[in-house]
Amino acid sequence: MIVLRLLFRLLFRPLVRGHEHLPRTGPVILASNHLSFIDSVVLQLVTRRQVHFLAKAEYFQGTGLRGRVIRWFFTATGAVPVERGTHRAAQGALETALGxxxxxxxxxxxxxxxxxxxGRLYRGRTGVAWLALTAGVPVVPVALTGTDRLQPVGRRLPRPHRVTVTFGPPIHGNGQPKSGPARREVTDEVMGAIQRMSGQETAPDYNSAPLT
Structure with a gap:
């Protein structure tokens, strides 16, 4: 991972701002906007601590050389396999995140x-607030810019383009995780911070694009 970080910085020269807002120890949630498949890789390579993301279980079940390479990559980048597609799977994913x-x-x-x-910033789903309130941990909002040009949708490999990663001050939610208003308030605060850092136009609805 150290070698990958050095190569990424050398080849793509990412601009990283506000890294001091990420606690050096202890549990924390990074909540980011999402523009490209490569977003999780970028966050992993510019962050001093390993970041754990949920990833489709299929990425860990491939066979042959390609399957082994994909499995190694997602394991090395701290991905956590989860099943998707049902309400029970969604709840299981949240509980995996709590772990x-x-x-x-x-x-x-x-x-x-x-x-x-x-390119617009869509309405945030309240799972991030449920996690923060249930676990009692801070949320650090993150804004990515340029990753949609680094690896546009439909492109298999990245191309040279500089990206900017901005970390905002931690957000500490108040209220109970079962309280809908509390979850909505924390989520909107997180999304507002992301918008101010990214400068994205906001969309009033939830995003219904195909899942990554």
């Missing part, structure tokens, strides 16, 4: 749920 936080680690999440195909 990551209980271990004192960094958990990464995209409150929009999936990539923005038009």
């Amino acid at each position: 990551v936080l209980a271990d004192g680690k960094v958990f990464g999440i995209y409150p929009e749920g999936t990539r923005s195909l038009d």
Whole structure:
């Protein structure tokens, strides 16, 4: 991972701002906008601590050389396999995330749920607030810019383009995780911070683009 970080910085020269807002130890949630498939890789390579993201279980089940390479990559980048597609699977994913936080680690999440195909920032889903309130951990908002040009939708490999990663001050939520208003308030605060850092136009609805 150290070699990958050095190569990434050398080849793509990412601009990283506000890294001091990420606690050096202890559980924390990174909540980011989502513009490209490569977003999770970028966050992993510019962050001093390993970031754990949820990834489709299929990425860990491939066979042959390609399957082994994909499995190695997602394992090396701290991805956590989860099943998708049902309400029970969604709840299981949240509980898996709680386990990551209980271990004192960094958990990464995209409150929009999936990539923005038009560059706008969509309404955040309240899972991020449920995690923060249930685990009692801070949320550090993150704004990515340029990753949609680094690896546009439909492109298999990245191309040279500089990206900017901005970390905002931690947000500490108040209220109970079962309280809908509390979850909505924390989520909107997180999304507002992301918008101010990214400068994206906001969309009033939830994103319904295909899942990554």
